[in-house]
Amino acid sequence: MRESWRRRAEIIWNSGRTFVLWGVLAVLIGAVVGLVGALFSHAIHAATALRAAHDWLIWLLPLGGAAIVLLYRVCGLGKDPGTNYVLVAVRDNAPMRLRMAPLIILSTALTHLLGGSSGREGAAIQLGGSIAGKAGAWLKLDEKDERVLTMCGMAAGFSALFGTPIAGAMFSMEVCSVGVMYYAAIFPSALSALTARLVAAALGVEAEAFTLAGVPALEAGVLPAVAAVGLVCALVAMAMVWTLGKVHHLFDKVPSPVLRAVLGGAIVAGLTFALGTRDYNGAGTDVIARAVAGEARPEAFALKILLTAITLGCGFKGGEIVPALFAGATSGCCFAPLVGLSPSFGAGLGMAGVFCAVTNCPLTALLLAYELFGGAGLPLFALCCAVSYMMSGYHGLYSEQKIMYSKFKAEYVNRRSGD
Secondary structure: OHHHHHHHHHHHHHHHHHHHHHHHHHHHHHHHHHHHHHHHHHHHHHHHHHHHHOHHHHHHHHHHHHHHHHHHHHOOOOOOOOHHHHHHHHHHOOOOOOOHHHHHHHHHHHHHHHOOOOOOHHHHHHHHHHHHHHHHHHOOOOHHHHHHHHHHHHHHHHHHHHOOHHHHHHHHHHOOEEOOOOHHHHHHHHHHHHHHHHHHHHOOOOOOOOOOOOOOOOOHHHHHHHHHHHHHHHHHHHHHHHHHHHHHHHHHOOOOHHHHHHHHHHHHHHHHHHHOOOOOOOOOHHHHHHHHOOOOOOOHHHHHHHHHHHHHHOOOOOOOHHHHHHHHHHHHHHHHHHHOOOHHHHHHHHHHHHHHHHHOOHHHHHHHHHHHHOOOOHHHHHHHHHHHHHHOOOOOOOOOOEEEEOOOOOOEEEEEOOO
């Protein structure tokens, strides 16, 4: 009996020590990444405002692309794998380079300043992961703990920029190996994401939030319409992933990375001039807001996908998730009235559904819908995400992501989303 109590006391002591250790580390990483994320958010907003005030900056896009490529080359990252870099670090404990943080901040801000079509979450995940990964190396943590700390950084970066700490924590655990959750990271990732959000909010970064109109009650007649929107989300997501991959492959045929960036920048600038609108430059959050209000053009999602593919394919930096939300919001807004749903609610469904399909992260998508839209119609969002996840195939934005289980059968597949 005495031995049993001794073992229980030892378990309690070790658990308490681990709890305190991860609590301290999570708060520190959350605070640092929250601070850096807030500075990055303000830099992006300043760049966007400056571009809006000076339309002529779009013509400097080719020079900006060349500058970004040369900057990465000088810093020894000529072949930058982007967010895949962080996924490999979590899954295989690959070393992270701290220089990634300032590089991705500067290059993404320059992309937005000059009118490239990209998001900002790729930078958030990379800066958070690189800071946390380097901290783990400095602290001489073991291999498994370094992975958890990197996930804390990812969660903190996502949370700081989007203002969605629950989704950020879940994303860091779900995205690397779909179907296998790193539950050991749930406490530190959640605490790190919450800390980063509090720090970013204190520094003036507002959380993303939208109010949906026309959210229907949970009734049998609504389910087929929501499922139809989920199917459209899957098709839009597959089109986006295919276009991004195809355009990137085409640019790879240009032998010089600098020439690729110059050529791509010139194409984006020319298309912007031909379209006569700045709706597709930068992240496009204003267009997302209009779609949620019930106003969107039917071709908007396709144009955003094309310009994002050119921007990122030729060497500019940023991310694909906000463009995916753009594509989901605009396509959902236009399709929803065809099946009897309000365009505003359709935009919300589209955002969650396309995000789910391009990231292969259904739980994160559902939590993102909750934090963005306040929980109204959440069971219907679950149905939309379930359909889009199942019907979107095994491809996604991140080629290093592994999908561990089949989307159609209860069987182990273990395949990369890029295969």
